[in-house]
Amino acid sequence: MKKIAALLIILVSLNASAQSTSQQDSLALRKLYDVALLHGQSYAWLDHLSNNIGGRLSGSVSAQQAVEYTKSEMEKLGLDRVWLQPVMVPKWTRGTPEYAYVQSQGGPSTTVNILALGGSVATPDTGLRANVIEVQGIEDLARYGREQIEGKIVFYNRPMRADLIHTFEAYGGCVDQRYSGAAEAAKYGAAGVIVRSLSHKIDDYPHTGSMSYGDVPNNERIPAAAISTKDAEYLSSMLKLNKDLEFYYKMNCRNYEDVESYNVIGEIKGSERPDEYIIVGGHLDSWDVGDGAHDDGAGVVQSMEVLRLLKESGIKPKRTIRVVLFMNEENGLRGGNKYAEVAKKNKENHIFALESDSGGFTPRGFSIEARDSQYEKIQGWKPLFEPYLIHYFARGGSGADIGPLKNGSTVLAGLRPDSQRYFDHHHAATDTFDAVNKRELELGAATMASLVYLVDKYGFDDIENESEILK
């Protein structure tokens, strides 16, 4: 009887302490959201990054200005250490604005909106004029064969699926046309490629993005451009009327030797376990059209804000918390690879990495790459987030820049904002500061800071030794 009573007392006190812990935690989260929404800094940082610096393509003057600006802003936060991590990055320039038109034999020409894809070679100085073959994807090339493709411009026109709720899935279902379309078409003797912009919206803005020639030799590389969705529909409808029409485009983009750039890093040293690292980040580079406010200025300023929020809220982390602003996500991922390489060389134990690179829209939750037990632990914190309408905790990809840290024990996560409008802006001239809502941006920062706070406080030690397969 006595034993049972003692057990009950233990259980009651355990329950009480669990309750007070969770009460402490909900107060801590409330404080983080309060500071973000009442005294936030992220929006002002984004304003400067977008409007005073602008598009930040790797190797450009503005990318270097962004490095210097974010470093100096981090230095003002009173972090324990702020530094630059050198990394060699590709340099590609767009040159003068692209020009393109569609012309039916002898008839009038209609100009269309295109953008060179990042890394593309230029057209000849006088431009490239050829017939067009429309395909719905790379898999169509083999069906048409060299006899129907040689000397023509391959027009990839598979649209993003509208029925997928997760728009990144729709993007993932089409991005091979942009990334590998030129390399594949070159194998069939194509003269060039035009790719339908990766956006649901039918408008006049082409969306650029990275592409690769794979193992296609230099002298066989063909120019590649994105065409706006509206002009893709126009070109497709014109081809139905006249398959012999001609497409003309002129681009003088150029690839240079690699140049030196930097990841920008700041950290708060852990008070109890300084050798365990938690990192939060986004990528500092962006495409050159627009000002990269959503992709990924938002992730940059939110990540900086996480460290500021922890400090302003009086939270002294047990583990070392780092903000990492990665260079060159868009056309090389050199920054992400360099960070992981140095971390490995220095034998730094990263327990958690969180990236924000899905736009500055209303946060919904996180997608998580972790073992079952780690994932369940994070899911256990879900009730703490519910007052802030954060409810999405699912397994899935985290972020490109933190991907190289994947090792089977580091937990990786990506902030998941509402994605319905993201691809209206992604890699286009419409990715601008005015498209970012201040409150949505701030809510994202507070949501990230909350997860960082919980991971720092509880860690994953208790489940560290389980031998599970990473999912």
Ligand SMILES: [Zn+2]
């Ligand atoms: Zn991005």
